[in-house]
Amino acid sequence: LYARNEQYRSWLKLDKDSRPIAFWMTGFFNPQGFLTxxxxxxxxxxxxxxxxxxxxxxxxxxxxxxxxxDPPREGLYVYGLYIEGAKIKNGVLDELKANEKVLTHLMPVIHISAEADFGTGAAPTKQDRRPVYYAPVYKKPRRTDRNFVCTLKLECPPGEKAGPDVWALRGVALLCDTK
Structure with a gap:
């Protein structure tokens, strides 16, 4: 509650035309509304x-x-998300080792923006051909429709044995709050 209050207070101190550099996603009561x-x-x-x-x-x-x-030119930076069932290493999904006792890891900053999707059927670019896992984002660890926020793309490591299906079977998800 204190951290949420601090985020709002620092936001109010900014000039009318400026914005925070990054946003603490957990601090929003309605993160879906914020992303909309x-x-x-x-x-x-x-x-x-x-x-x-x-x-x-x-x-x-x-x-x-x-x-x-500085804030990004378009979109926004968010921080404070946790990844459950995997970790991020050099911006790419990485598996948890059997001896690791920590199930959640703090995510690095994520740049979220928006792009037009006119359904033109254009061929994917070379960058788009990399395998990605669409990780669900939840407000709380309880994975219900009520707690669902959105899905975010996480880049898969190279190799056939680490494709999106592997991460889905491991139940990898992003969480705003671990409690």
Whole structure:
């Protein structure tokens, strides 16, 4: 509760036209509404886009919150998410070792933005061909529809034995709160 209060207080101290460098996702009562507002902001900034055709996109950075100097040009940085069932190493999913007793790990900062999806059927670019796992994001560890926030793309390591199905079977998910 104290951290949530601090986030809001620091936000109020900013100039009217500025924004925080990063947002603590756990501090929002309604993270889905926050992400929808960001989608609306990106949609308004791009002529010819409709909110119906705009989807979330993300990139896991290799930075901690303290390393950020400026907010992104488009979208936003979020921090404070945890990954359960795996960990992130160099921006890529990595398996937990059998002797590790910690099931959740703090995620690095994630850049979340929005992009137009007009369903043109364009061929994927070379970057899009990398296998990704669409990890569900939940507010709490209890994985119910009520706690579901969105899905975020996590890059899979190279190799056929570490594709998206492997991470789905391991139950990998992102959590806003571990309690």
């Amino acid at each position: 507002a960001m989608r609306q902001e990106v949609t308004r900034a791009n002529q010819g886009w409709s909110l119906d055709n705009v989807v979330l996109t993300n990139k896991v950075t290799r930075m901690d919150r303290e390393m950020l100097k």
